[in-house]
Amino acid sequence: MVQVTLHGKNRIHERCGIKVKSAERLANIAFEKGLCQSDVSGSLHGYLVSIYDFNGQANNIRLYGDKIYIFCGDVLVTVYDTPKRFQNTINHIMCKRRDNIEQR
Numbered sequence: 001m002v003q004v005t006l007h008g009k010n011r012i013h014e015r016c017g018i019k020v021k022s023a024e025r026l027a028n029i030a031f032e033k034g035l036c037q038s039d040v041s042g043s044l045h046g047y048l049v050s051i052y053d054f055n056g057q058a059n060n061i062r063l064y065g066d067k068i069y070i071f072c073g074d075v076l077v078t079v080y081d082t083p084k085r086f087q088n089t090i091n092h093i094m095c096k097r098r099d100n101i102e103q104r
Contacts (some may be wrong), residue, residue, distance in 0.1 A: 001074075002027045008076040015079050016067060027076040030069040035093060036060030044086050051080070063090055 002024065004012070009023040018026050018063045040063070050062050051068065055078075060071035066087060068080040082090065 002031045002039040002076060003074065005078075008078055011079040012028070012076075015081060023076075027069065030062050030064035030067070031060075031071065031074070031076075034064035034069060035097075037061050039063075039093060039097075040089070044088075044089050047083070047086065066090075082086065 004023045004027050008027065009020045012023040013020050016026065028086050037045065037052070040048065040083055048063075051060055051070070052058055055070055057072045058070045058077060059073065062069045062071065063082065064076075066082050068082055070077045070080070
């Protein structure tokens with residue numbers, strides 16, 4: 001079960017348009033179904049490394065939808081918008097992942 005800091009709840013509300021009460025549910029979904037840093041490559045991977053370096057306590061970064069979720073262990077710290085230039089890449093990877101799961 002993922003925990004969400006007050007700052008994380010506020011960022012989910014602000015950047016995702018989700019009510020604060022639903023923040024933990026969304027954080028759990030992003031943690032379980034989101035893309036890890038190891039799931040991506042190229043410039044998107046480099047971008048995630050720069051976010052990792054900028055957020056010293058962050059040790060778990062997930063991409064879900066059009067947002068970047070920054071976790072410290074199993075605690076959601078904050079949420080960022082994903083730059084538009086990476087949206088197609090993320091969508092492509094997520095579709096490939098869904099297809100692989102459905103084929104099993």
